[in-house]
Amino acid sequence: MVITSGCCLEKFVMNHLINMYCKCGDLESGITLFSVLPRKNVMSCNILIGGFVQNGDLDSARILFDEMPERNLATWNAMVGGLIQFEFNEEGLCLFGKMHGMGLFPDKFTLGSVLRGCAGSKEVKLGQQIHGYVMKSGIDFDLVVGSSLAHMYMKCGNMSDGEKVFEGMPVHNVIACNTIIAGRAQNGYSEGALDQFNLMKLAGLRPDKITFVSVISTCSELATLGQGQQVHAQAIKSGADASVSVRSSLVSMYSKCGCLEDSLKVFLEPEDDDDDVLWSSMIAAYGFHGHGQEAIKLFEQMEKKGIEPNDVTFLSLLYACSHRGLKERGTELFRLMVDEYKLKPRLEHYNCMVDLLGRAGCLEEAEALIKSMPIKPDSIIWKTLLSACKIHKNTEMARRVAENVLRLDPQDAVPYVLLSNIHASTKGWGDVSEMRKTMRDKNVKKEPGISWLEVKNQVHQFRVGDKSHPKWLEIDEYLKELTSEMRKRGYVPDTNSVLHDMDIEEKEYHLAHHSEKLAIAFALLSTTSGAPIRVMKNMRVCNDCHLAIKFISEITNREIVVRDASRFHHFKHGKCSCGDYW
DNA sequence: CTAGGGTTAG
Structure with a gap:
């Protein structure tokens, strides 16, 4: 009805109508109205650009933008903002540079978008310049500008400047607080x-x-x-x-x-259950607990329901497969991801595949994958292969791989420790001492293992051999008792993974006081019921602890749950849910 | 026209 008499309407009424249609998602009608406008001014074009952007049609927005004979600040803002909103950060920032070069000064709307772009592509330098501009130009330092600045700094990892901006804001609202949280x-x-x-x-x-x-x-x-x-x-x-x-x-x-x-x-x-992230998080949850089959079943259900899996879905799936030794299934899924879903594997996906192949003992295949993949390997993926070499005791490949880790990350202690253990096992003492000297010279330190647990709403933390806990004496005494009972049942300490410059006795003492053993002993002492014990650790459980905890769960008849850096272990009656595959 | 968030390998 309105459209038929469109030409007679006042221009600003038409603009409002176009805006209304675009806002309501009826882009078609917006475009129709725009096309019957006798003369298109900047305002009406801006509105349509906004409409295109909000409906995700960036190509049309770009075309209209390029065709416009004249543009104002709002035009640039709409285009820059639209590009950045859809994560075309670089293109957005480039356009911003262009508008700046033409002598147009950004307002707070421009800055909001541009700062978001800086955050997205970690352009802290540009972000800092904008910060300086805000302070100089007298632009209203409001909640939006303040939050955007704080967000930009923190996304780029610059915590102190982010906190400073937040402190300097005259008032805070929920969004500002959310930014900081x-x-x-x-x-x-x-x-x-x-x-x-x-x-x-x-x-x-x-x-x-x-x-x-x-x-x-x-x-x-x-x-x-x-x-x-x-x-x-x-x-x-x-x-x-x-x-x-x-x-x-x-x-x-x-x-x-x-x-x-x-x-x-x-x-x-029951509500809203067709969300890809929700499903991915449940798939990841199954994988984290070693339930590879359930993770795959859930994925199949997801496909049946027509929920589009994303790259994280596949990452979680591959992870679940690798922790259950499902090599064939994992390989199929990787192919499905690339061929059917057209998702480009990231380094993380390759890392999962290397883990999958390596754990399953296919070390050559894993190494070949690293060499053939189209992305440059980082130290992490070599470390994944290194730990597979360790599991399968392939010292020859381990040497080669450790060199690669060292080259890419000279500060990492893992390859040094591993290499010096290899040298020690072949009595290459000269190499061993050289290795230790390099570590000292480069100030390479092993990351300390920390275990913690909650008892009565209080968090208790333990480090290797840490005697600072008020109950240290009791814990130490109890561990001695436990160890002697364990030995009676056939436990032999696995001293292989300890740094070698100690004698056997020292090694055993060191092992017996690993942080997770301290934490578990403390938990057993401070809880009497049959409730399961939950211990968290920042690193992977070592072979010896894994073995010891199996014995402890049997001796004390307690369920012990250990969260490792990478997964869960449920120990019960002398067995672990991971089936010793971890 | 403008700000903040969820799943993620080792």
Whole structure:
């Protein structure tokens, strides 16, 4: 009705109508109206560009932008913002450079987009320049500009400047707080993230679903179940628990805290269950607990439901296969990902494949994959192969591979330790001492192993041979008792993975006080019920601890759950759920 | 026209 008499309408009414249609997702009608406009001014073009962008049709937006005879600031803002919104960061930043070169000065709308682009492509230099410009130009330093700046710094890993910007903001709202919480969480400052969460509540700000997503992810990082459950309860109270994003983070949190059943419970809630991330997080949860078959079954269901898997879905699947020794299935899935779903494998996918092949004992195949892949290998993927060499005791390949790790990451202690152990086993003492000298010269240090657990809402932390815990004497005494009982049952300490410059007795003492053994002994002493013991570790469990914990679970008749740097081990009656494949 | 978030190998 309106369209038929379109030509007679006032221009600004027409513009409003076009805007309305575009906003409501009816791009067709917007375009039709635009085409009957007798004279198109900058304003109407801007509106249509905005419409194209909001509906994801960037190509049309680009064409219209290029054809426009004159443009104003809003035109540039719409185009720059649109490109960056759809992660064409470089193109967006390039366009920004162009507009700047033409003497146009950015306003706060431009800056919001450009800072987001800087964050996305880690352009901290440009970000800093913009920061300087904001301070000089007298642009309103409002919530949006402030949050964007803080976000940019933190995304680029520059925590201190991000925090400074946040402190300098005159007021904070929920979004500003969310920026800081996420920034801290993503840079490993988990406690700081939780602090800000508590502070914002004290300040009377109501956490929204985005707050919960970040805070719940933080709890998975810390793997402290009690905290996670509390935050879940708060999310339920606020109604945020119905959001798929919140549920995805809950699935992950429960799985990382060792409660696979709770992950499944959240996953099975009936609403909104056709989300790829939600499904991926459940697949990852199964994989993390060593349930490779269930992960694959879930993927098949996902395909049947027509949910499009993404690259993370496949990463989780490959991971699940590699931890169950499902070599054939994993290889098929990798092919499916590339050939059917046309997803480009990232280095992470190749790493999973190397892990899959290597663990399964196909070391040559794994090495060939690294050499043939179209991406440059990093030190991590060589380290994956190195640990496979170690499992399958292929010292010859280990030497070669360790050299590659050393070349790419000279500060990593793992290859040094491994190489010096190889030299020691062949009595190459000269090589051994040279190796140790290099380590000293380059100041290479082994990352300390840390284990922690929650007892009565308190987190207790242990390091190797750490005597600082108030109950140290009791723990040490109890470990002696346990060890002698273990030996009676046939336990022999596996001293192979210890640095070799100690005698056997020292090695055994060192092994007996690995952080996870301390943590488990403490847990056994401080809990009397038959409840399972949950211990977290920042590194992989060593061979000796894995063996010892099996004995301990039998002797004490307790279920012991250990979260490793890469997966879960459920020890029960002298056996581990990983089937010694880890 | 503008800011923040979920799944992820070793």
